[in-house]
Amino acid sequence: MTQDELKQRVAQEALKHVVEDAVVGVGSGSTVNFFIDALAAIKGRIDGAVAASEASAERLRKHGIRVFDLNSVSELPVYVDGADEVTEHLAMIKGGGGALTREKIVAAVAERFVCICDASKLVGVLGKFPLPVEVIPMARSYVGRELLKLGGQPVLRENVTTDNGNLIIDCHGLSIIDPPALEAKLNQIAGVVTNGLFAQRSADLLLLAEPGGVRTLRARAVERSSVGHRPVLS
Ligand code: 5RP
Numbered sequence: 001m002t003q004d005e006l007k008q009r010v011a012q013e014a015l016k017h018v019v020e021d022a023v024v025g026v027g028s029g030s031t032v033n034f035f036i037d038a039l040a041a042i043k044g045r046i047d048g049a050v051a052a053s054e055a056s057a058e059r060l061r062k063h064g065i066r067v068f069d070l071n072s073v074s075e076l077p078v079y080v081d082g083a084d085e086v087t088e089h090l091a092m093i094k095g096g097g098g099a100l101t102r103e104k105i106v107a108a109v110a111e112r113f114v115c116i117c118d119a120s121k122l123v124g125v126l127g128k129f130p131l132p133v134e135v136i137p138m139a140r141s142y143v144g145r146e147l148l149k150l151g152g153q154p155v156l157r158e159n160v161t162t163d164n165g166n167l168i169i170d171c172h173g174l175s176i177i178d179p180p181a182l183e184a185k186l187n188q189i190a191g192v193v194t195n196g197l198f199a200q201r202s203a204d205l206l207l208l209a210e211p212g213g214v215r216t217l218r219a220r221a222v223e224r225s226s227v228g229h230r231p232v233l234s
Pocket residue numbers: 027028029030031032081082083084093094095096097098099100103
């Protein structure tokens with residue numbers, strides 16, 4: 001089974017977590033693209049979507065799925081997104097596609113974060129994948145120096161401007177033993193918009209596509225947040 005087939009399978013599985021007659025939060029990346037394509041089949045059963053990137057918004061619209069501004073949405077029962085790395089505690093590195101800030105905002109609003117990945121994304125310790133940090137352009141050099149002090153090797157992502165008009169520094173060489181602490185520390189650096197650690201608000205549910213099927217890993221609080229919602233494909 002190819003990696004794309006695994007992504008497609010987990011994207012299909014995620015439909016079971018989409019809530020009927022509600023707006024669904026949609027992340028970005030190649031796995032999410034498969035999810036958007038799968039979502040098109042049930043678009044009549046949802047109100048629409050909030051997208052974490054311009055690229056996802058465009059793909060949703062092409063499928064005829066209504067895209068809402070996050071500011072006009074008061075309830076977001078579920079957010080579906082991929083990850084670059086994820087631990088069994090459901091902390092993640094995200095931002096390989098550069099959409100980390102909007103992803104973190106939509107994830108913060110959502111009651112439940114459903115992470116969809118193929119098995120290659122599951123790691124024991126985060127940090128082999130370079131940690132993306134979104135920075136205000138004038139702070140680029142300063143933030144780079146601060147990342148060096150923390151033991152990382154910062155590399156500016158060439159020719160990339162985020163949907164928010166900022167830059168991405170990819171920080172190599174970090175072994176992230178305490179993800180929530182590093183997430184908070186990096187966000188304290190002046191000029192950092194946000195960083196790609198999703199540990200303070202980690203996923204609630206991980207759907208992991210393996211050759212033998214899709215495995216579900218749950219965070220402890222997840223059942224509490226699902227009360228009162230009816231999944232589309234129940
Ligand atoms: C984009 C992301 C993506 O979720 C992450 O990069 C995974 O992407 P893919 O599904 O293509 O492997 O965080 O900013």
